Amino acid sequence: MFIKGCGPSLTLRKMEALLRRLPLEDPKRPIIENDYGKYLAGFRGEQSLVYTLSFLNEKQYLIFHDIRLPIKNHFFQIDYLILSANFALILEVKNYVGTVYFDPQFDQLIRTTQQDIEETFPDPVSQVEQHRSNLLIYLHEQKLGTIPIETLVIFSNPYTQLKTTQGNHKITKKVIHKEKFLHIFQGLENKYSKEFLTHKAMKKVSKIIMKSHTPLNQDLLLKYQIQREILMSGVHCPICFTLPMEKLLGKWRCNICDHQSSKTHIQSIQDYALLVDTKITNREFRNFLDIPSASISAKLLNSMNLPKEGKSRAVTYQLIIDE
Ligand SMILES: [Zn+2]
Known part of the structure; x- marks a missing residue:
């Protein structure tokens, strides 16, 4: 069951409003349009997972899309959290075109587009592992008990070519295409047969997560140094x-x-x-x-x-x- 469904984030909606209101000839438009394109591609990748996740048992799994939770004095943001009585699963969704190469030496991801343009991104496996540590701290701080937490990096575009060095098992186990998700998920269901949370405890966790979820609320005029007077x-x-x-x-x-x-x-x-x-x-x-x-x-x-x-x-x- 989707507890928090897959709607556009506040940032995405703010960017759309800004592009509507910013004069066409404004010199900052290309930068903002480029940033917007990246946010939109990310959102579409996350959205494309809704259909796949609809195959999970509604009664057994609670699904949260795009949640931002506080720990200590900062926040961490998760694309999808799937919670059951037996385990939790964090998904980091990537929607890249072209070929992505996982460089195990420097823990980075290098994307090459068809036009041979190379771009380097932080390693999503390290990112999702960081989310896992943060979620453990969060559950502990909120006194919500412990539960095994699994992580996966999902590439939502079936045509993204995934590459790494031979024998890099860390990547091959953790990084999958969307089409393989249900198969991998079944493996996790089989692995975790022990119940960690009662029905009542799950309800409590769900309620507290929704209460502490704090969407990122950026001032885009400040971020892009735009005077409000120039907005149309x-x-x-x-x-x-x-x-x-x-x-x-x-x-x-x-x-x-x-x-x-x-x-x-x-x-x-x-x-x-x-x-x-x-x-x-x-x-x-x-x-x-x-x-x-x-x-x-x-x-x-x-x-x-x-x-x-x-x-x-x-x-x-x-x-x-x-x-
Ligand atoms: Zn019209």
């Missing part, structure tokens, strides 16, 4: 992402795809929450969405039933980022 204003079309839509007779209308809706500003103001602040005044709302008058702006804000703070002109509305 207006209501964007939720279908073709054109900016801005026109306001006509109580509706927003897209000039490109002709999509019409009276509620599109609700989606657009999410961009403000994702990029600028989760608090907004009438004036900021009006400026960000390019609303012609303060009274229309007040009417739209009130219709959204947002929690408010302060009085009259000083009132600020609390924006909640949709899950």
